[in-house]
Amino acid sequence: MKVETKIFNFEDGIDLENGTKLSSFELIVEMYGELNEDKSNAVLLCHAFSGNHHAAGKNDEGLIGWWDQLVGPEKAIDTNKFFVVCCNNLGGCSGSSGPTTVNPNNGEIYGSSFPQVSVVDWVNSQKMLTDKLGISKWHFIAGGSLGGMQALQWSISYPDYVLKAGIFAAAAKSSTQNIALNEVAREAIRKDPNFLNGEYIAKGVKPKDGIKTARMLGHITYLSEENMDLRFGRKFQDADSKISGEVDFEVENYLQYKGEKFSESFDANSYIIMTKAMDNYDFAKDDDTLSKSVRNIKASLLIIGFYSDWLYPPERGKEIQVAAIRENINSSYIVLEGEQGHDSFLFKTEKYEEAIKKFID
Amino acid sequence: MKVETKIFNFEDGIDLENGTKLSSFELIVEMYGELNEDKSNAVLLCHAFSGNHHAAGKNDEGLIGWWDQLVGPEKAIDTNKFFVVCCNNLGGCSGSSGPTTVNPNNGEIYGSSFPQVSVVDWVNSQKMLTDKLGISKWHFIAGGSLGGMQALQWSISYPDYVLKAGIFAAAAKSSTQNIALNEVAREAIRKDPNFLNGEYIAKGVKPKDGIKTARMLGHITYLSEENMDLRFGRKFQDADSKISGEVDFEVENYLQYKGEKFSESFDANSYIIMTKAMDNYDFAKDDDTLSKSVRNIKASLLIIGFYSDWLYPPERGKEIQVAAIRENINSSYIVLEGEQGHDSFLFKTEKYEEAIKKFID
Numbered sequence: 155m156k157v158e159t160k161i162f163n164f165e166d167g168i169d170l171e172n173g174t175k176l177s178s179f180e181l182i183v184e185m186y187g188e189l190n191e192d193k194s195n196a197v198l199l200c201h202a203f204s205g206n207h208h209a210a211g212k213n214d215e216g217l218i219g220w221w222d223q224l225v226g227p228e229k230a231i232d233t234n235k236f237f238v239v240c241c242n243n244l245g246g247c248s249g250s251s252g253p254t255t256v257n258p259n260n261g262e263i264y265g266s267s268f269p270q271v272s273v274v275d276w277v278n279s280q281k282m283l284t285d286k287l288g289i290s291k292w293h294f295i296a297g298g299s300l301g302g303m304q305a306l307q308w309s310i311s312y313p314d315y316v317l318k319a320g321i322f323a324a325a326a327k328s329s330t331q332n333i334a335l336n337e338v339a340r341e342a343i344r345k346d347p348n349f350l351n352g353e354y355i356a357k358g359v360k361p362k363d364g365i366k367t368a369r370m371l372g373h374i375t376y377l378s379e380e381n382m383d384l385r386f387g388r389k390f391q392d393a394d395s396k397i398s399g400e401v402d403f404e405v406e407n408y409l410q411y412k413g414e415k416f417s418e419s420f421d422a423n424s425y426i427i428m429t430k431a432m433d434n435y436d437f438a439k440d441d442d443t444l445s446k447s448v449r450n451i452k453a454s455l456l457i458i459g460f461y462s463d464w465l466y467p468p469e470r471g472k473e474i475q476v477a478a479i480r481e482n483i484n485s486s487y488i489v490l491e492g493e494q495g496h497d498s499f500l501f502k503t504e505k506y507e508e509a510i511k512k513f514i515d
Numbered sequence: 516m517k518v519e520t521k522i523f524n525f526e527d528g529i530d531l532e533n534g535t536k537l538s539s540f541e542l543i544v545e546m547y548g549e550l551n552e553d554k555s556n557a558v559l560l561c562h563a564f565s566g567n568h569h570a571a572g573k574n575d576e577g578l579i580g581w582w583d584q585l586v587g588p589e590k591a592i593d594t595n596k597f598f599v600v601c602c603n604n605l606g607g608c609s610g611s612s613g614p615t616t617v618n619p620n621n622g623e624i625y626g627s628s629f630p631q632v633s634v635v636d637w638v639n640s641q642k643m644l645t646d647k648l649g650i651s652k653w654h655f656i657a658g659g660s661l662g663g664m665q666a667l668q669w670s671i672s673y674p675d676y677v678l679k680a681g682i683f684a685a686a687a688k689s690s691t692q693n694i695a696l697n698e699v700a701r702e703a704i705r706k707d708p709n710f711l712n713g714e715y716i717a718k719g720v721k722p723k724d725g726i727k728t729a730r731m732l733g734h735i736t737y738l739s740e741e742n743m744d745l746r747f748g749r750k751f752q753d754a755d756s757k758i759s760g761e762v763d764f765e766v767e768n769y770l771q772y773k774g775e776k777f778s779e780s781f782d783a784n785s786y787i788i789m790t791k792a793m794d795n796y797d798f799a800k801d802d803d804t805l806s807k808s809v810r811n812i813k814a815s816l817l818i819i820g821f822y823s824d825w826l827y828p829p830e831r832g833k834e835i836q837v838a839a840i841r842e843n844i845n846s847s848y849i850v851l852e853g854e855q856g857h858d859s860f861l862f863k864t865e866k867y868e869e870a871i872k873k874f875i876d
């Protein structure tokens with residue numbers, strides 16, 4: 155599989171939804187496969203909260219992309235047929251402009267001064283990327299969770315640019331409980347003594363403890379209760395492999411390990427920006443009803459929910475389809491078993507693969 | 516209603532389930548109503564994780580007891596008829612021996628040296644209290660959540676001492692997800708720089724931030740998703756009443772407020788001990804099956820679950836009843852709507868009150 159990684163610079167900047175302007179910015183992008191002559195085979199993947207541009211294949215650090223099970227030669231999203239694009243979102247911490255990069259206006263690391271971006275801003279910045287790539291219509295735009303929100307918003311913001319949209323394990327807006335859980339995670343980060351109101355990079359420290367606690371909580375919400383029971387049950391962690399003396403059960407050790415690892419690589423300000431973008435997203439906020447928002451969609455929608463997902467349960471996807479049906483938007487709604495809870499959107503199953511393949515071909 | 520608050524001293528100490536011995540200890544107890552002559556009208560209430568001995572009425576600080584809606588004159592548990600007893604559990608922080616009290620062996624505050632107690636230890640210490648009160652059979656022992664686990668364990672440990680047991684919003688053991696959520700809360704506490712490995716009292720500080728984050732998370736698990744949606748939805752907090760600048764939504768403000776308030780009164784080491792006791796409880800751990808554990812129960816069981824409870828959903832109560840039925844134990848299992856999620860066990864509804872009244876009369 156041909157993999158190209160490229161940084162695109164947008165010198166004119168972007169007007170953000172919150173009324174401020176980001177004066178100039180960069181997006182780091184991975185591209186797989188070849189764009190055909192009439193540019194009709196382009197696919198855009200939108201990443202979830204802690205994902206990035208590395209969607210498929212193995213990168214220089216040996217890491218497998220977040221959707222590698224479904225994206226690649228002869229996979230559900232076949233890179234032999236499609237030219238597949240994925241960028242790290244604005245405000246992220248994997249190479250696009252965000253809290254860890256330098257503000258070109260003053261030569262200093264943005265830190266907490268990086269503006270609060272939104273799903274709409276991401277879609278607008280991806281549209282600017284689309285123009286640079288010379289693509290006038292995406293054959294397919296897809297993502298799971300927060301990525302699904304972007305696919306949905308693309309169909310609303312740029313109806314002529316989207317032929318088909320895949321909205322997986324997503325919702326038209328975050329629920330009260332979603333917001334509440336994110337706020338606990340943010341609280342853990344903000345109260346880390348190394349957070350320093352977000353100016354930790356300038357001070358040469360990192361609020362690792364806060365990020366770790368936040369991620370441990372996140373992990374619980376990504377897995378289903380059944381899945382956790384099956385994997386860990388009430389098994390005790392054997393003494394030799396305990397991460398710390400406080401750990402008794404295997405599930406505690408697992409969360410400690412995952413949280414610790416994540417805290418080494420992810421940025422705290424990005425964590426806050428990304429979760430706030432998720433909380434703030436409300437597909438219908440500018441209109442009276444969900445229906446009004448979907449009225450202008452021209453894309454066909456494939457909405458997939460997973461039974462075991464308690465973060466964005468299938469009913470949330472159903473709401474999108476109900477609105478689509480009312481407005482005569484072409485849509486399919488499928489609920490799959492999904493053994494992995496919310497994370498199910500990341501994993502290949504026969505039915506999931508088939509649903510995507512059939513929809514995009 | 517006659518309210519008596521008394522501290523009972525147990526100078527001979529108690530052998531704990533973990534193999535250590537607590538050499539001498541105190542229990543603070545509230546008592547309502549009058550014990551009748553043949554001592555046949557005694558009711559024991561067991562409190563949940565963050566509860567205490569103040570179950571009913573108004574105390575000197577003007578606080579209403581945790582079960583006041585159901586305990587009092589002519590209420591479901593009628594203090595005109597019954598002599599009702601509730602103690603703060605060992606390891607708590609409301610007056611019984613625990614991490615905030617003085618270790619009589621060395622004259623120092625226990626802090627993190629207070630031993631890890633268990634549901635079985637609580638039941639054993641309550642049995643010692645029972646002997647001091649001269650009660651040879653409780654007419655009714657009841658509690659919700661962790662309190663329900665104690666009511667259940669009483670029936671197993673001391674079958675001759677329990678006529679009827681009320682097990683509400685409880686389970687025979689914590690699930691993997693229950694343990695995982697508690698571990699996130701503990702992690703937040705342990706990583707508070709003021710926690711100091713649990714020796715914060717000796718150093719004159721308090722890990723308030725950690726307790727606050729832990730409680731914010733706890734709160735989400737006590738409420739149902741539907742209830743949160745109804746109460747807060749996606750409403751924004753008005754600027755004047757924002758607790759902090761980071762808050763956008765009402766639900767965030769509510770959690771911040773509740774967490775902050777709780778962090779002022781609750782002890783961090785108690786938080787850890789209480790949640791570990793909850794995680795460690797496994798009703799059937801000494802036997803092959805749940806059935807074997809219930810075999811010796813002589814009490815009649817009233818098991819109540821609440822549909823909206825996602826912490827200990829009704830299925831968990833059902834497991835207890837299935838085991839009881841197999842062993843011919845007299846039991847009733849009721850599932851109520853319960854609009855308040857896990858916290859539903861605290862609130863009076865007509866059906867809930869009627870079920871309890873009918874069962875104990």
